[in-house]
Amino acid sequence: MTSWAFVLLFLAGARADEIPAPLSGAKGDPQRGRAIVANRQVGLCLLCHNGPFPEERFQGDLAPDLRGVGSRLTEGEIRLRLVDPARANPQTIMPAYYKTDGLTRVAPSYRGKPVLSAEQIEDVLAYLVTLK
Amino acid sequence: MRAAALFLAAFCACTQAGEIPLAERRSGYEFMGRETRAMQDDDTTNPALFALLDGETLWNRADGAAGRACAACHGDAAQSMKGVAARYPAIVGAKPLNLEQRINACRVEKQRAAAFAYESKELLALTAYVARQSRGLPIAIEANDTTRPFIDAGRALYERRQGQLNLACSQCHDDNWGRSLAGTPIPQAHPTGYPIYRLEWQAMGSLERRLRNCMIGARAEPYAYGSPEMVELELYLMWRARGMKLETPAVRP
Numbered sequence: 001m002t003s004w005a006f007v008l009l010f011l012a013g014a015r016a017d018e019i020p021a022p023l024s025g026a027k028g029d030p031q032r033g034r035a036i037v038a039n040r041q042v043g044l045c046l047l048c049h050n051g052p053f054p055e056e057r058f059q060g061d062l063a064p065d066l067r068g069v070g071s072r073l074t075e076g077e078i079r080l081r082l083v084d085p086a087r088a089n090p091q092t093i094m095p096a097y098y099k100t101d102g103l104t105r106v107a108p109s110y111r112g113k114p115v116l117s118a119e120q121i122e123d124v125l126a127y128l129v130t131l132k
Numbered sequence: 133m134r135a136a137a138l139f140l141a142a143f144c145a146c147t148q149a150g151e152i153p154l155a156e157r158r159s160g161y162e163f164m165g166r167e168t169r170a171m172q173d174d175d176t177t178n179p180a181l182f183a184l185l186d187g188e189t190l191w192n193r194a195d196g197a198a199g200r201a202c203a204a205c206h207g208d209a210a211q212s213m214k215g216v217a218a219r220y221p222a223i224v225g226a227k228p229l230n231l232e233q234r235i236n237a238c239r240v241e242k243q244r245a246a247a248f249a250y251e252s253k254e255l256l257a258l259t260a261y262v263a264r265q266s267r268g269l270p271i272a273i274e275a276n277d278t279t280r281p282f283i284d285a286g287r288a289l290y291e292r293r294q295g296q297l298n299l300a301c302s303q304c305h306d307d308n309w310g311r312s313l314a315g316t317p318i319p320q321a322h323p324t325g326y327p328i329y330r331l332e333w334q335a336m337g338s339l340e341r342r343l344r345n346c347m348i349g350a351r352a353e354p355y356a357y358g359s360p361e362m363v364e365l366e367l368y369l370m371w372r373a374r375g376m377k378l379e380t381p382a383v384r385p
Contacts, residue, residue: 040314044297046314047313047314048313048314057315058314058315058316059312059314059315060311060312060313060314060315061311061312062308062311062312062313093299093303093304093307093308095296095297095298095299096298103293103294103295103296103298104292104293104294104295104298104352105294105295105352105353106295106296106351106352106353107295107296107348107351107352107353107354108353110295110296110351113296115296115297
């Protein structure tokens with residue numbers, strides 16, 4: 001019985017593995033999204049990830065290469081991984097980009113603010129889905 | 133139920149590396165390029181040389197209302213200070229003091245002079261000079277009934293996620309050391325060479341300054357210089373590096 005409960009929970013979790021609806025009204029702009037991803041102060045993505053950014057000499061290898069992510073994951077799955085990646089993997093080191101609760105000792109200048117705005121998330125997403 | 137437990141066990145094993153086995157520990161030195169290593173190895177090109185010379189001058193200079201030099205009481209630092217830095221932070225009274233705080237305690241109590249400010253040129257120079265006398269000696273922090281509560285508090289801080297980026301020290305330095313953070317290799321965070329000359333700073337800096345840099349990187353509010361949390365974290369890191377050799381003054385990128 002307990003193991004069935006676990007399996008059901010796990011399956012339900014797998015299906016809840018996406019956020020289908022956009023966070024903001026405006027459609028994301030892939031060009032702006034690319035700039036955010038490449039910017040080490042704004043997106044911070046290349047601290048950990050690699051990607052198709054020949055102009056960026058310094059990229060990370062703590063995380064999967066972003067190339068091809070648009071064919072590996074659906075738009076809703078990527079959105080969830082930007083908003084709160086711990087919902088896909090509780091142990092993840094990837095920061096939640098659109099979440100302000102459950103954090104400890106956030107520096108005053110960042111307190112109460114998500115890493116990216118809803119519009120920026122949609123821009124990043126619009127870019128990532130083009131990486132086939 | 134067993135399947136679930138097994139699944140969870142496998143899951144946790146592959147996502148969290150945990151503490152680094154003693155035999156696999158490496159100094160930050162080993163993650164540096166050849167040129168930076170050479171700069172550290174050669175006493176005449178090590179940019180910390182000037183701090184050491186300043187430290188020696190301060191050691192021998194009579195100061196404060198007591199009009200006494202460190203040397204007046206401690207004599208030749210090469211003898212009296214040998215091995216001291218390898219034992220710090222040490223419990224003095226009821227709480228751990230780091231080496232900077234211990235030196236300042238002598239300034240205030242024995243010399244009756246004003247304490248040097250954290251990160252002042254003088255405090256860094258004197259600390260580097262004192263710690264230099266332990267170069268090559270193994271870090272000798274023991275976990276016992278007196279130190280353990282402070283080591284454990286430091287460990288808890290080290291393993292706790294913090295800041296807007298919600299990262300724990302351990303997630304980079306235990307779980308991902310050797311990997312590249314935007315092109316920079318992540319070291320294991322062993323405090324073997326402090327105070328250091330850091331090329332990025334173009335200056336000497338303390339271990340606390342380095343720790344604050346990592347906290348600020350996670351967009352966390354750093355703890356104040358000399359705060360109990362900082363000293364406990366230093367103590368934990370030194371205990372974690374027990375047996376490793378001190379290299380002060382180290383050079384770091």
